Amino acid sequence: MDIQQLISDGFAIKKYPKDAIIYEPGMSPRYVYFIKSGEVRMVTVSKDGKEFIQGVFKTGQYFGEPALIVNRKYLAYTIASKDSEIIPVAKNQFFNLVENTPGFSINLIQTLCNRLFYKSMMLEELANEKAEHRLLTIINYLLNDIETGESLKVSRQELADMTGLRVETVIREVKILSDKGLIHTEKGKIIRHF
Amino acid sequence: MDIQQLISDGFAIKKYPKDAIIYEPGMSPRYVYFIKSGEVRMVTVSKDGKEFIQGVFKTGQYFGEPALIVNRKYLAYTIASKDSEIIPVAKNQFFNLVENTPGFSINLIQTLCNRLFYKSMMLEELANEKAEHRLLTIINYLLNDIETGESLKVSRQELADMTGLRVETVIREVKILSDKGLIHTEKGKIIRHF
DNA sequence: TTATAAATATGATATAGATCATAATTTAAC
DNA sequence: GTTAAATTATGATCTATATCATATTTATAA
Numbered sequence: 001m002d003i004q005q006l007i008s009d010g011f012a013i014k015k016y017p018k019d020a021i022i023y024e025p026g027m028s029p030r031y032v033y034f035i036k037s038g039e040v041r042m043v044t045v046s047k048d049g050k051e052f053i054q055g056v057f058k059t060g061q062y063f064g065e066p067a068l069i070v071n072r073k074y075l076a077y078t079i080a081s082k083d084s085e086i087i088p089v090a091k092n093q094f095f096n097l098v099e100n101t102p103g104f105s106i107n108l109i110q111t112l113c114n115r116l117f118y119k120s121m122m123l124e125e126l127a128n129e130k131a132e133h134r135l136l137t138i139i140n141y142l143l144n145d146i147e148t149g150e151s152l153k154v155s156r157q158e159l160a161d162m163t164g165l166r167v168e169t170v171i172r173e174v175k176i177l178s179d180k181g182l183i184h185t186e187k188g189k190i191i192r193h194f
Numbered sequence: 195m196d197i198q199q200l201i202s203d204g205f206a207i208k209k210y211p212k213d214a215i216i217y218e219p220g221m222s223p224r225y226v227y228f229i230k231s232g233e234v235r236m237v238t239v240s241k242d243g244k245e246f247i248q249g250v251f252k253t254g255q256y257f258g259e260p261a262l263i264v265n266r267k268y269l270a271y272t273i274a275s276k277d278s279e280i281i282p283v284a285k286n287q288f289f290n291l292v293e294n295t296p297g298f299s300i301n302l303i304q305t306l307c308n309r310l311f312y313k314s315m316m317l318e319e320l321a322n323e324k325a326e327h328r329l330l331t332i333i334n335y336l337l338n339d340i341e342t343g344e345s346l347k348v349s350r351q352e353l354a355d356m357t358g359l360r361v362e363t364v365i366r367e368v369k370i371l372s373d374k375g376l377i378h379t380e381k382g383k384i385i386r387h388f
Numbered sequence: 389t390t391a392t393a394a395a396t397a398t399g400a401t402a403t404a405g406a407t408c409a410t411a412a413t414t415t416a417a418c
Numbered sequence: 419g420t421t422a423a424a425t426t427a428t429g430a431t432c433t434a435t436a437t438c439a440t441a442t443t444t445a446t447a448a
Contacts, residue, residue, distance in 0.1 A: 365425095
């Protein structure tokens with residue numbers, strides 16, 4: 001789905017400053033959200049306040065469809081990680097787009113499959129693997145998205161929130177991975193080496 | 195998608211006896227599998243042999259699309275949990291069905307969203323919640339699918355494999371849940387009370 | 389450039405759940 | 419109905435990681 005197309009079709013752009021909440025658990029879904037610029041994270045929060053990052057969405061992507069499509073209340077918060085411009089597309093308009101935009105339903109299917117793939121991978125990790133293995137798996141997953149020589153712009157806290165571990169554990173285990181030569185670090189930054 | 199329709203369209207039915215492996219990790223996807231009868235479980239297995247149940251598929255459902263659609267090798271095993279009759283639909287034929295069967299792409303989208311919803315819920319549980327909470331969550335989820343007064347036909351081992359816990363832990367925690375009145379059991383069977 | 393905040397680091401201790409071992413029930417098979 | 423196999427049960431330890439406490443380093447703002 002092309003964001004520019006949405007804009008020329010007259011959909012309004014809404015601005016969310018960094019840390020603004022776009023929706024929260026318990027709300028009934030009314031829109032699908034297309035990101036014109038910025039970045040959004042989807043997190044669930046446990047009773048004692050621990051966050052788990054369910055996903056991160058960037059410019060050009062959309063989020064919020066699953067709850068809307070299965071007609072259930074949101075399970076997660078979505079929060080702007082940076083100042084963001086977002087186009088909320090109302091339910092019926094979204095279904096129109098799916099039906100009438102050539103290639104959109106296939107694109108949606110592929111998007112959903114990609115997310116399922118990621119979640120299956122993480123479920124296996126959380127269910128069966130120890131801290132070190134879990135970390136190596138997401139780190140390699142994240143490194144895939146950046147250029148050789150670049151560093152991960154993800155804090156230890158964020159790694160913790162993606163793996164269900166605690167910061168201290170992440171810090172210690174990242175060091176172990178680095179010592180073992182399984183990842184490369186420079187001044188604490190995790191680098192894509194190849 | 196209607197299984198009878200597939201059969202009258204001439205798709206062949208393949209029989210898998212209980213415990214037969216339909217596909218395994220590392221294989222390249224070539225089919226989507228429609229279940230005419232029986233039951234299939236999708237499991238990932240860790241190096242030390244611990245199983246995690248990613249999903250269970252029953253008569254009338256289909257499985258195996260995500261890896262095929264995102265063009266990646268399977269991550270999981272799928273294994274017949276009962277004697278099963280399954281219709282493998284080759285990749286290009288599956289894409290034909292998606293494009294040409296009215297309502298099928300919407301059905302697929304809904305199916306994918308339901309699975310995403312389940313996986314998001316389980317990720318939150320595995321990342322943030324303790325054994326007792328995790329168990330209560332899947333037990334309630336599973337009880338939703340059966341009639342009031344009926345009992346769950348799921349062993350403690352299967353509950354363990356769905357939650358990433360160990361049998362002994364599941365046995366102990368189910369007892370605690372029962373003592374607290376949060377679930378109902380009779381002779382070890384978990385009963386849907388309301 | 390200095391002050392302040394955020395992120396990373398590291399040690400000491402606690403604990404949920406794994407692991408190991410063995411027994412008691414329940415279910416299935418003959 | 420009896421035997422065998424599977425499931426559930428329960429106790430005793432062990433261990434990975436959480437938790438708590440306090441530094442040190444790096445980034446940000448004034």
